[in-house]
Amino acid sequence: MVTKVYIPRDSSALAVGAEKVAVALAAEAKSRGLDVEIIRNGSRGLYWLETMVEVATEQGRVAYGPVKVKDVASLFDADFIHGKAHALSLGLTEEIEWLKKQQRLTFARVGITDPVSLEDYLAHDGYKGLKNALKLSAADIVKTVTDSGLRGRGGAAFPTGIKWNTVLGCESEQKYIVCNADEGDSGTYSDRMIMEGDPFVLIEGMTIAGVAVGATQGYIYIRSEYPHALAVLNEAIDAANEAGYLGDNVLGSGKTFNLEVRRAAGAYVCGEETSLLESLEGKRGLVRFKPPLPAIEGLFGKPTVVNNVISLATVPIILDKGAQFYADYGMGRSRGTLPIQLAGNLKHSGLVELAFGATLRELLYDYGGGSASGKPIRAVQVGGPLGAYLPESQFDTPLDYEAFAKLWAVLGHGGIVAFDDTVDMAKMARYAFEFCAVESCGKCTPCRIGSTRGVEVIDKITAGKDRAKNIELVRDLSDTMLNGSLCALGGMTPYPVLSALNHFPEDFGVSSAGLSSEAKTA
Amino acid sequence: MSDLQTTQEVSAAVIDALIAKHRQQPGALLPLLHAIQDTVGYVPESCYISISKALSLSVAEVHGVVTFYHHFRTHKPGRHIMQICRAESCQAMGSEALEAHAKKCLNVDYHQTTADGAITLEPVYCLGNCALSPTVVIDDEIYGRVSPAELDALITEVKVSEVKA
Numbered sequence: 001m002v003t004k005v006y007i008p009r010d011s012s013a014l015a016v017g018a019e020k021v022a023v024a025l026a027a028e029a030k031s032r033g034l035d036v037e038i039i040r041n042g043s044r045g046l047y048w049l050e051t052m053v054e055v056a057t058e059q060g061r062v063a064y065g066p067v068k069v070k071d072v073a074s075l076f077d078a079d080f081i082h083g084k085a086h087a088l089s090l091g092l093t094e095e096i097e098w099l100k101k102q103q104r105l106t107f108a109r110v111g112i113t114d115p116v117s118l119e120d121y122l123a124h125d126g127y128k129g130l131k132n133a134l135k136l137s138a139a140d141i142v143k144t145v146t147d148s149g150l151r152g153r154g155g156a157a158f159p160t161g162i163k164w165n166t167v168l169g170c171e172s173e174q175k176y177i178v179c180n181a182d183e184g185d186s187g188t189y190s191d192r193m194i195m196e197g198d199p200f201v202l203i204e205g206m207t208i209a210g211v212a213v214g215a216t217q218g219y220i221y222i223r224s225e226y227p228h229a230l231a232v233l234n235e236a237i238d239a240a241n242e243a244g245y246l247g248d249n250v251l252g253s254g255k256t257f258n259l260e261v262r263r264a265a266g267a268y269v270c271g272e273e274t275s276l277l278e279s280l281e282g283k284r285g286l287v288r289f290k291p292p293l294p295a296i297e298g299l300f301g302k303p304t305v306v307n308n309v310i311s312l313a314t315v316p317i318i319l320d321k322g323a324q325f326y327a328d329y330g331m332g333r334s335r336g337t338l339p340i341q342l343a344g345n346l347k348h349s350g351l352v353e354l355a356f357g358a359t360l361r362e363l364l365y366d367y368g369g370g371s372a373s374g375k376p377i378r379a380v381q382v383g384g385p386l387g388a389y390l391p392e393s394q395f396d397t398p399l400d401y402e403a404f405a406k407l408w409a410v411l412g413h414g415g416i417v418a419f420d421d422t423v424d425m426a427k428m429a430r431y432a433f434e435f436c437a438v439e440s441c442g443k444c445t446p447c448r449i450g451s452t453r454g455v456e457v458i459d460k461i462t463a464g465k466d467r468a469k470n471i472e473l474v475r476d477l478s479d480t481m482l483n484g485s486l487c488a489l490g491g492m493t494p495y496p497v498l499s500a501l502n503h504f505p506e507d508f509g510v511s512s513a514g515l516s517s518e519a520k521t522a
Numbered sequence: 523m524s525d526l527q528t529t530q531e532v533s534a535a536v537i538d539a540l541i542a543k544h545r546q547q548p549g550a551l552l553p554l555l556h557a558i559q560d561t562v563g564y565v566p567e568s569c570y571i572s573i574s575k576a577l578s579l580s581v582a583e584v585h586g587v588v589t590f591y592h593h594f595r596t597h598k599p600g601r602h603i604m605q606i607c608r609a610e611s612c613q614a615m616g617s618e619a620l621e622a623h624a625k626k627c628l629n630v631d632y633h634q635t636t637a638d639g640a641i642t643l644e645p646v647y648c649l650g651n652c653a654l655s656p657t658v659v660i661d662d663e664i665y666g667r668v669s670p671a672e673l674d675a676l677i678t679e680v681k682v683s684e685v686k687a
Binding site for chain 2: 011012014015016047048050183184185186187188189191192223224225226227262263264265266267268279280281282283284285300341342343344345349350351372381385415417418419420423428431435438439441
């Protein structure tokens with residue numbers, strides 16, 4: 001009998017040797033004359049346990065990890081093929097507490113299925129959403145998405161259904177669906193995990209979007225830093241085309257939807273939707289003035305839906321199980337679930353999908369297991385390089401768009417980066433300006449010039465030159481950037497800068513955020 | 523000299539073929555530049571004129587696009603490219619020390635190539651491997667939780683592969 005063994009093809013698993021483990025395991029099975037089929041799945045998201053090897057048994061899938069090449073022979077010796085005990089045994093995968101407590105809706109299949117097997121996707125509820133959508137009117141599809149309360153998961157949290165409705169209402173011979181897969185925020189990797197671990201759910205979500213608003217062409221704009229995701233997506237798109245799930249007659253409905261993946265080229269600002277559209281058109285990624293909104297004049301001047309990977313990949317389950325099913329999760333105006341990505345200095349980093357409302361503390365300690373270094377967690381940055389730093393006193397904040405906004409912080413794309421007490425927050429503030437200077441598209445002055453001036457002023461503060469005056473200058477500069485920048489890059493760089501200054505003034509050589517210690521004693 | 527000429531001629535033929543393949547695509551410039559860099563290793567400035575003619579752009583526009591994006595190079599890189607992630611998550615796990623170590627071992631700064639032409643060192647801002655920071659990429663391979671000692675081992679591996687080749 002063939003035994004199915006699962007070894008992830010996810011980039012992060014590959015980064016700790018999954019490929020070598022897969023090769024060694026295949027060779028070992030062959031030399032022992034065992035009939036083993038290795039399936040390269042996505043990652044379950046328990047990254048500290050990668051490479052996590054799973055074996056299908058009568059009781060369910062049994063996991064082992066972290067497996068290194070040197071462990072492979074001993075796994076066979078212990079008869080892992082039958083799920084037997086080994087020093088690396090993790091038990092039944094579904095019973096692992098860290099995984100069991102989660103509410104995986106968008107990530108329902110990630111790590112479970114073979115990402116490029118359409119058959120496997122269909123066997124796990126795939127394409128049920130599209131089949132339902134094809135029975136509905138365009139307006140009813142859009143209404144379902146609106147009623148679900150889904151908000152853009154890229155960070156801006158704009159209601160997805162409202163955006164779709166604008167595009168639906170535009171008369172045009174050509175409309176587009178653009179997937180923003182330019183996941184450049186540090187500490188975020190959920191888009192990558194979906195694309196590598198369940199590409200069909202994104203393809204299905206985009207197809208539903210196309211059917212809903214009357215768009216016949218979709219583009220996935222993916223980071224050049226994600227070569228594995230690109231390969232998996234292209235493989236899945238080919239399979240979907242061949243089986244009639246994409247193309248000129250989607251599932252015999254007479255509707256057309258074609259999909260193409262386009263590689264970005266390493267510009268962070270192209271994660272901003274108008275800059276992304278410029279880039280797709282083959283130009284420099286300069287931010288556009290709004291209005292006109294991309295929904296009205298987007299790609300090549302045509303009405304365009306621009307959505308993040310997670311937003312689009314969440315649409316199929318909403319169309320499958322209904323708006324209310326999804327809206328029943330969450331709190332306040334943040335409905336549904338958020339795939340949270342734990343990163344930085346944490347013992348147990350990985351993907352945690354939960355309904356909105358869990359606190360930062362639960363995520364950092366119950367899931368994250370505290371810092372990897374064993375030192376106290378001093379600061380966390382939520383929402384990428386443009387997100388605020390939060391001190392320990394704010395760790396009880398629930399993950400909810402509005403709760404974060406009240407603290408002058410953002411949830412963004414749900415990335416959480418933890419720092420232990422060795423972090424120098426003045427250095428992090430400097431880095432935020434430096435990053436903005438490197439990545440600025442240059443179109444608006446506050447961002448282009450302000451970022452460089454910001455680096456200089458922080459350097460003066462840390463060197464102890466006129467601290468009080470220069471801190472005032474940073475605040476003034478931040479005000480200009482906040483209110484005068486064209487897009488979020490310049491407009492949000494003050495979030496990490498000022499939150500670092502406000503919560504950790506001692507790192508800037510001052511005892512309270514407004515005054516330098518010299519000024520106070522004087 | 524004759525070697526150089528041959529390289530240039532081959533490049534021109536290769537680039538013309540790539541232009542022919544991509545010119546009809548909507549928004550063709552980025553896919554074309556990717557194709558050129560994937561094939562040649564960089565985007566030679568000598569091909570700007572043929573690209574601009576094929577896509578009805580000015581040479582300045584082509585130059586502007588090539589230089590806007592961090593990914594595109596206009597000069598031939600080393601035989602291997604090492605990228606170290608500089609983003610926050612990797613910083614929280616010691617990437618600064620790793621960067622300093624790499625620069626010292628290779629005796630180069632960012633965007634420079636080792637004297638033997640083997641390794642070009644590049645910064646990168648996030649590789650989506652933030653759960654296993656710090657991250658290093660060498661050519662097409664990604665490595666997580668990289669310590670300075672492991673970086674030494676990776677550099678040695680590159681050198682050994684060069685000797686074998």
